Amino acid sequence: MNAQGKLTVIGTGPGSPEQMTPEALRAAAEADELMGYGPYVDRLPVLPHQKRVAFDNREELERARIALDRAAAGARVCMVSGGDPGVFAMAAAVCEAIEHGPAEWRTLDIAVMPGVTAMLAVAARAGAPLGHDFCAMSLSDNLKPWEVVEARLAAAAGAGFVIALYNPISKARPWQLGRAFELLAGILPAGTPVIFGRAAGRPDERIATVPLTEARGEMADMATCVIIGSPATRVVDRPGQPPLVYSPRFAEAAT
């Protein structure tokens, strides 16, 4: 191992400092350099001795290479992701950069610290929609063909998995979420609950649950995680409070 340099990849959780682990906070405090997508780095205090390097939200691989270069030069670098760094975030980009980078990078001290990923924070606000078998997918077709996305949605829904969608929509990908709802409406019951969870745990949080047939792409934005129930998912209405949405722990043979 390189005697000095180190790269730690952390997740800040969904956004509230109350949902970030002490481990991740400490890793950030011990770093010489904090790097990451600007809004995520902004969630952390920058200490007097620290250098702050903010990127835009593209070019994940280049961001990983820059961080590895700095660690190889002896810096203690903290790469900051939102949520959990291993779920559609920077940890995979760092591993990919190491695999295809100089041999020296394989000798670096690399650590990944888990965090609360968006679907868990949204699920907690709604009840327990992920209480039974579920899957997590990125709906972005920037890095995979759209036909792969459709095949996975169909396989997951058909097999009885609850589906959590990351990256549901963006300016460059305006129609994909609506198309996903259309496809799923051909497989799942009309009343299947769909949860739109925006900015869970932050001041601008917004959680809404609608039946699948009423779900529309424009109900989500880039900060939304969408959870689509399975045929077994239940909605428990409550007087004066939002419903509890949950997926029972048991399953019948017919799912």
Place this chain on the structure above:
Amino acid sequence: MNAQGKLTVIGTGPGSPEQMTPEALRAAAEADELMGYGPYVDRLPVLPHQKRVAFDNREELERARIALDRAAAGARVCMVSGGDPGVFAMAAAVCEAIEHGPAEWRTLDIAVMPGVTAMLAVAARAGAPLGHDFCAMSLSDNLKPWEVVEARLAAAAGAGFVIALYNPISKARPWQLGRAFELLAGILPAGTPVIFGRAAGRPDERIATVPLTEARGEMADMATCVIIGSPATRVVDRPGQPPLVYSPRFAEAAT
């Protein structure tokens, strides 16, 4: 809402206090009564004013009903899960109890606080195996027929999802994990990495990665989360350090 009683369902994370959120810790500190499976409750300090109620790991629904009864009687109850309370844990049992319980329970103040679930902690130690589309399944056939488990394994593996298995094995369920590996070996490449992640983040942590054809049920115990790669998952060998296992962010059309 009931003016006094409250039920908060929290997750302690995988076990290390460093991986528990401040939010969950505060919720526990503010409760009158701490309830849950004994080893999880043991992760928390019991304050002088608090009552501690430890259960064994069965009868989740009965545990939920007792907690709701106490909240309805005016107590501030904290139900303690390991990991994230919404992933194969107590939040779904609480929702189920409310759905089928007295109407009064629907007026209670219920809050679920997310946590770091086991697969995220294991994935972080291994690299980024959950960096692409993945699913999470309980391998227990206590609450669902085994044929449903097999159908979901086949659907997930065939569609290119990485698979995280909770509850992989127990004294009463000794053969299921081995059977799952056999089934998956008929679908996935022989070299597909399988990660056995035991007690991630705790002093007795043990992380091991083997090719699918060498994976055996007896490599897991009740404290293990098993992650099975997709055909795209990569193993990056490193001199003098465990390999990095990651699932690339992109997918080809042929998955």
